[in-house]
Amino acid sequence: MGRHALILGGHGKVAQILTQVLLRGSWTVTSVIRTKDQVSQIESLAPAGQNNLNVLVHSIEDVRNVSEAKDLLSQVKPDVVVWSAGAGGKGGPERTFAIDRHAAINFIKAAVETPGINKFILISYLACRQRPPHWWNDASWKYAQEMQSGYLKNYCKAKLAADEILLQEASKRADFVGISLRPGMLSDEPAGRVELGKTNGSEGNVSRASVAETIVSLLNHKELQTCWLDMLDGIESVEDAVEGVVRNRDNVAEGEDVYFI
Template sequence: MASLHNVLLLGGSGKIAQLLTPLLLQRSWNVTSIIRDPAQVANLQKLGEGQSGKLNVLVRSLEDVTSDAQAKSIIDEVKPDYVVWSAGAGGKGAPERTFKIDRDAASHFIRASVATPTVTKFVLVSFLCSRLKKPSWWTEEVWQYSQDTVKKNLLKYYEAKIAADQVLYEESKKRPDFAGIDLRPGTLTLEPAGNVSLGKLPVSRGNSSRAGVANLIALLLDTPGVKSSWLDTIDGDEDPEAAVKRVIEEGVDAAEGEPFY
């Protein structure tokens, strides 16, 4: 059995987070799930029933976290060694709300986690098209599709996510014992978890099962030796455990080509 870990799960009422929670509890890990709506507490607590790990649900508004110090106070209260950011405004509400949560609150939690020596892994859920530059393994057509998609449908979300992605990458460099993992799925679906493509992918579109994304997060937290990196993912042909092992052994980092790489 894996050694006991304490995981802070930010955005615990989201679909990926609800699929991830039992996977972590099954490992006899403790999970503190942060949610905004007190009406969801009872339903979320059911995810912990019959599990070997302990689930704690805390009601906090991430929108109200406006400083590194506020994020640090939540981290100090929970005392996690792993942090997962699966929160987001989901493009709902004014653009300011997307920036407040997806960019600002995420960045505060990243910096607060790096500043906490006992936190050793941070997984940020981003998305496949969150890039500033065309990577060498993309064709012009693939890059243009990603740019068109972002500008037509996701501009504010993209601006918020790429900013948080950059903060994670730069902050993670400050600690050699800290892994800042940016997991970047395609279009999220409700399909069951299956095989995956993971790493530097030659595409800027494709489906990603939410259950598969949750499984990858659990594996990345559970597998030793993972380093700070961007890992793009869609549904594919490789066994998830083998894929995680491969990207760790090969030191794959899809942030290559970005200005801050």
């Protein structure tokens, strides 16, 4: 029997590519989108003759607590959850924190409390951290700090809060894996080779298609542990990069307060 993925924020660019890749891999996908006028676009992602795509109109912003998040998870009954939702800079700081922090945390906690769900992948951002990692040079940390204090300030705060909660909550279940996938700046280039885990720096791009393919590889891998993984364009195939982080037990939360949980 194929597995069932719930994609929260299904109308986003990464989410749409991810939906197509999962459907080609015989997954069942439930894509949660915000408005009815997005339905036809998401439905068009399914190959002709396939009926393994469900589209659910539900505003993530309106999920105010863990109980409401659990209600949605109970309705869908997925095996895995991918958080690809975000305010996208629209609506000011309040909306950024409502979606990227509060709603994300509600769904993380709800997923951990739902026995049938065994994996949660949160799409975050590489610069979201409190301390300089020892594998970056000073220039890389300076760039990350500029992102944290500049136009991405509220986004970084919200994402970091969700990243930290993911590690804390995932540690409560031995049979649950929580992964924060933290790409650099996203591009619309075709999928290609990547750098995954402890990247050599903080500045750089990665294609949305590569992010989507990496998510699928992470979902399919059975030996992953809860972790944060940074991601940029690089020199390895997605498959080799994922095998590498599994083999090396990479976790770029190293050095953060939550790393020792």
